[in-house]
Amino acid sequence: MKIETITLFVEDLPPTKKFYQDVFGLEVVFEDEVSAVVKFGDLMINLLQAAEADELIEPARVAGRDSGSRVLLTIAVEDAHAVCAELQRHGVTLLNGPIDRPWGRRTAAFADPAGNIWEIAQELPGA
Template sequence: MFHKIDATVLFVQDLSKSIEFYRDTLELSLVFQDAGSATFKMENQYILLLAPSTATNLLSDEANPVKIEGSARFLLATGVENVDATYETLKSRGVTFLKPPISQPWGLRTAHFTDPEGNIWEINQSIEEN
């Protein structure tokens, strides 16, 4: 039934600060922006940022209101060429990490950080066996 995810939508309270983070810190390509949203592209995946009022107008009606409050409920994972180098680059740009790079028993080297809204990201790379 489902074959791929085309877009991930993040609900953000401070749209301007989030746009700055995704555009300037993570260097994602901004492809659309208006007063209540922003769209970034990563190869064949879109990351959309929606302000609460835009999300409410888009996703709900009076009978079925959408609640946008709460903490992170999922994790976005992305592969990188070198976790340690990416970690150092993002740290130098002020990114706050939850966990520094660590080799996991399931064959990935990972590190975890949050965006300004508390959404959790994982950067990872495959650990090659020697």
């Protein structure tokens, strides 16, 4: 088994798609009026207008951006400080970090324009 696609619900598709293209350098592999799919290695990320998501998850409801985060997506990196500097060059504001964690990782977190939280994580020597 492997995860093929993660769908993220977004309120404003154009700036969120631009974020994934500019910050992560991802290619759009599919796009229509309500979604854009970007390729992240072997994983696809479907950016879907939140208003279109209800039918996919009913009877559950789509939570609003201000409801709080329910997911943290982690990317393994070699140098957290260098990646944080690159993120900041792209205008990304870090939520926290880099922080050396007791479980042997140096992490930093940031949000995309839709409020989805991403983390970079560097394995520390001896961990």
